[in-house]
Amino acid sequence: MQTTPSTPDTDLQADNLRRAAIDKSVKVPVLFLFTNGAFWLMLSTILGVLAAIKLVEPEFLGNCQYISYGRLQPAHINALVYGWGVQAALGVMLWIMARRSGQELKSGKSLLLVAAIFWNITITFGILAVVMGKSTSIEWLEMPKFVWPILLGCFLCYAWPIVRMFGRAFRPEGFMVSTWYILGACFWFPWIFITANVALHCLPGLGALGAGIDAWYIHGVIMLFFVPVGVGAAYYFIPKITGQPIASAQLASAGFWTLAILGGWTGMQKYMGGPLPAWMTSIGAATGVLLLIPVGLVGLNHHLTTLGKHSAAASSPTLRFVFFGALFYPVSGVILALNSAFWTGASLQFTQSWYAFQMVSVYGFFSMCVFGAIYYIVPRLSGCEWLSVRLIRNHFWFSVYGVGTIVIMSLVAGWQQGADLNDPEHWDQTFMNHVVNSRAYVVSRAVAWALISFSNLMFLIHLLLMVLGLGRRSSAPTLLHHEHDETALPHGAHA
Amino acid sequence: MSASAHPDSTDLDRLHSAVKREKADLAPESQPAPLWAMFLLMLVAIIAGGQLGPMTGGWSFDVSNPFALISGGGDPRPGGGGAGDALDPFALAMKKGASGYSVCGGCHQGNGGGLPGQFPPLTKSEYVLGGTERLIRIVQHGLTGPVTVNGQSFNTPGGMQPFGGAMSSQDLANVLTFIRNSWGNEATMITKEMVQKVRDEEKRASQWTIAELLPYAEKNVPGEIPAGPGATAAPAAAAAPAAK
Numbered sequence: 001m002q003t004t005p006s007t008p009d010t011d012l013q014a015d016n017l018r019r020a021a022i023d024k025s026v027k028v029p030v031l032f033l034f035t036n037g038a039f040w041l042m043l044s045t046i047l048g049v050l051a052a053i054k055l056v057e058p059e060f061l062g063n064c065q066y067i068s069y070g071r072l073q074p075a076h077i078n079a080l081v082y083g084w085g086v087q088a089a090l091g092v093m094l095w096i097m098a099r100r101s102g103q104e105l106k107s108g109k110s111l112l113l114v115a116a117i118f119w120n121i122t123i124t125f126g127i128l129a130v131v132m133g134k135s136t137s138i139e140w141l142e143m144p145k146f147v148w149p150i151l152l153g154c155f156l157c158y159a160w161p162i163v164r165m166f167g168r169a170f171r172p173e174g175f176m177v178s179t180w181y182i183l184g185a186c187f188w189f190p191w192i193f194i195t196a197n198v199a200l201h202c203l204p205g206l207g208a209l210g211a212g213i214d215a216w217y218i219h220g221v222i223m224l225f226f227v228p229v230g231v232g233a234a235y236y237f238i239p240k241i242t243g244q245p246i247a248s249a250q251l252a253s254a255g256f257w258t259l260a261i262l263g264g265w266t267g268m269q270k271y272m273g274g275p276l277p278a279w280m281t282s283i284g285a286a287t288g289v290l291l292l293i294p295v296g297l298v299g300l301n302h303h304l305t306t307l308g309k310h311s312a313a314a315s316s317p318t319l320r321f322v323f324f325g326a327l328f329y330p331v332s333g334v335i336l337a338l339n340s341a342f343w344t345g346a347s348l349q350f351t352q353s354w355y356a357f358q359m360v361s362v363y364g365f366f367s368m369c370v371f372g373a374i375y376y377i378v379p380r381l382s383g384c385e386w387l388s389v390r391l392i393r394n395h396f397w398f399s400v401y402g403v404g405t406i407v408i409m410s411l412v413a414g415w416q417q418g419a420d421l422n423d424p425e426h427w428d429q430t431f432m433n434h435v436v437n438s439r440a441y442v443v444s445r446a447v448a449w450a451l452i453s454f455s456n457l458m459f460l461i462h463l464l465l466m467v468l469g470l471g472r473r474s475s476a477p478t479l480l481h482h483e484h485d486e487t488a489l490p491h492g493a494h495a
Numbered sequence: 496m497s498a499s500a501h502p503d504s505t506d507l508d509r510l511h512s513a514v515k516r517e518k519a520d521l522a523p524e525s526q527p528a529p530l531w532a533m534f535l536l537m538l539v540a541i542i543a544g545g546q547l548g549p550m551t552g553g554w555s556f557d558v559s560n561p562f563a564l565i566s567g568g569g570d571p572r573p574g575g576g577g578a579g580d581a582l583d584p585f586a587l588a589m590k591k592g593a594s595g596y597s598v599c600g601g602c603h604q605g606n607g608g609g610l611p612g613q614f615p616p617l618t619k620s621e622y623v624l625g626g627t628e629r630l631i632r633i634v635q636h637g638l639t640g641p642v643t644v645n646g647q648s649f650n651t652p653g654g655m656q657p658f659g660g661a662m663s664s665q666d667l668a669n670v671l672t673f674i675r676n677s678w679g680n681e682a683t684m685i686t687k688e689m690v691q692k693v694r695d696e697e698k699r700a701s702q703w704t705i706a707e708l709l710p711y712a713e714k715n716v717p718g719e720i721p722a723g724p725g726a727t728a729a730p731a732a733a734a735a736p737a738a739k
Binding site: 016019020023100172173174177239240241243244245246247248249250251252269272273274275276277278279281282283285286287288289290292293296297300304337340341342379380385427428474475476477 | 512513514515516517518520521522523524525526527528529532535536539540542543544545546547550551552554555556557558559560561563594597600
């Protein structure tokens with residue numbers, strides 16, 4: 001990108017210096033976001049275990065109101081979404097945009113840090129309020145009213161420099177492929193967030209429409225924030241590590257624009273057949289299925305890009321996480337389509353399969369991509385290498401098995417619940433029977449969250465050691481060696 | 496942890512080896528997308544389109560039923576809301592009464608046999624098969640005190656609770672028709688109008704006793720019974736739906 005003609009060697013050196021300077025400029029806020037995000041993720045997974053146990057055994061740990069399922073579950077989801085999800089996403093967005101645009105973070109570093117601190121303090125109070133019984137009872141917006149304007153302000157503090165970096169960047173061919181997702185996330189999240197909060201907290205007498213708006217908000221945050229950040233990270237890291245250019249610029253462009261157009265229309269199909277105007281749920285259902293198009297285009301592009309390069313995932317931690325996350329993107333799209341279409345949605349409506357969709361998108365897809373990004377970014381910021389291959393492997397495999405279990409079990413449970421509820425032969429069954437029948441699946445959910453909890457303990461410890469500068473002092477990356485490694489890419493190619 | 500000043504090339508060697516081994520950002524290629532994938536996406540679009548069409552309720556803000564424009568009169572139940580129209584009034588009452596009987600089955604049991612010593616049977620009971628006036632009054636207002644059914648005496652504590660407040664006269668009529676024509680019972684149909692007539696005449700709040708009901712023992716509520724099997728309690732016609 002530098003235009004000064006010189007020998008290739010000095011050119012390279014200058015470029016290295018420039019990238020190192022960019023890394024240094026975003027170091028403090030990015031590491032702060034990652035570390036706090038990892039703490040929230042740890043808390044969220046533990047709450048996930050407890051909530052699942054409480055759903056099966058309400059007497060577990062006593063009858064205390066503060067740890068009843070109705071309070072633990074929203075605390076678990078809010079810690080996952082706002083504590084971990086949005087926070088880690090902001091870190092990844094800031095770093096990728098800084099790198100892609102070639103812009104250092106010039107000013108406002110302390111503002112970013114203050115915003116991040118406020119974000120964490122606010123969520124702490126918000127989740128405490130939920131546990132104390134001050135929940136708003138609006139799914140994904142359970143934290144009390146005062147939380148939301150502060151979170152919005154903090155988010156905008158980050159969105160602004162990211163957008164400005166984009167605006168100043170020199171944009172060579174192919175610059176957009178990952179950056180437009182990041183840029184989109186900067187605009188879409190505030191839009192969805194403001195719309196939903198104003199509608200739900202400020203407009204009186206919404207009635208049933210309020211539930212529809214809430215469902216729209218959840219799907220909007222997933223499809224227009226978590227998905228773009230995850231896809232943006234995958235588009236950045238896959239070519240960066242495999243050394244293979246993205247297969248098709250046209251597919252990338254089509255995948256982005258279809259997502260941009262369709263992402264904000266879905267959600268209300270959650271209440272299909274409910275007391276909302278039929279066209280609202282109908283459009284949500286149609287869009288839920290149509291979203292398979294952007295999902296399919298991105299999946300196809302990744303497939304074409306990585307064809308024959310899959311062995312690299314065996315040794316590079318980043319690639320392994322990103323591969324897995326990218327693999328789960330189509331899975332999440334299919335689950336959304338199943339939940340949305342009237343034919344299958346009639347059985348899956350109001351069942352655990354909606355939890356399957358939330359978890360496969362937020363953990364299986366988004367979080368795995370972000371883990372990959374963190375494994376790439378943190379060594380560049382902390383100046384040391386990841387300590388232990390074993391910790392990374394544990395983190396990967398326990399996460400994979402955990403989230404796989406949650407998704408499969410919730411889907412099967414959802415199908416069974418829905419089919420049972422709709423079965424005319426079951427007209428004389430009490431609702432409690434269906435709850436009891438699904439207990440086995442909830443037990444497996446508790447086990448799965450315990451696996452994920454363990455994997456994130458590994459991750460948190462590892463990340464903390466890195467942030468404290470206690471990583472490996474070496475110029476070689478930490479690779480997950482594989483017996484067939486020699487046939488893969490040469491060593492330096494990974495990381 | 497890291498260099499305090501701006502990094503120079505020496506720092507880079509020591510601290511930023513990760514930066515040095517990075518690959519350059521690559522411009523994307525323009526590989527063609529396989530044709531089958533495009534066909535697959537078209538299929539997706541067609542399936543998605545299936546969620547629109549009549550299910551939009553004509554894009555009206557007043558229609559919340561996704562089946563409003565689909566055959567079956569907008570009723571999502573199998574066969575649509577008009578499914579019952581095909582049945583004669585007696586068969587329909589038997590079908591709906593079987594569903595409504597779930598309220599009664601808790602005590603009188605699914606086979607109508609009751610529980611010896613606790614809940615009286617409905618099969619072959621003169622209270623079920625006798626005058627419709629008495630039967631409607633029992634279910635409408637409840638019954639308390641000792642009662643002898645089929646030679647067995649019962650005195651359930653609290654008696655039978657009134658169901659008049661909780662069920663519409665149509666539901667009540669369906670259930671009564673059902674119990675009068677199930678498990679070997681055969682008797683005339685009880686219509687909604689009959690139940691409504693009793694309701695309008697009698698507004699008591701307390702349960703009946705058997706003694707109070709004696710005047711109504713053989714009395715039938717006057718009312719038109721739709722022509723068909725329910726009118727005469729023909730054995731063959733009553734047995735078939737009762738088996739369900």
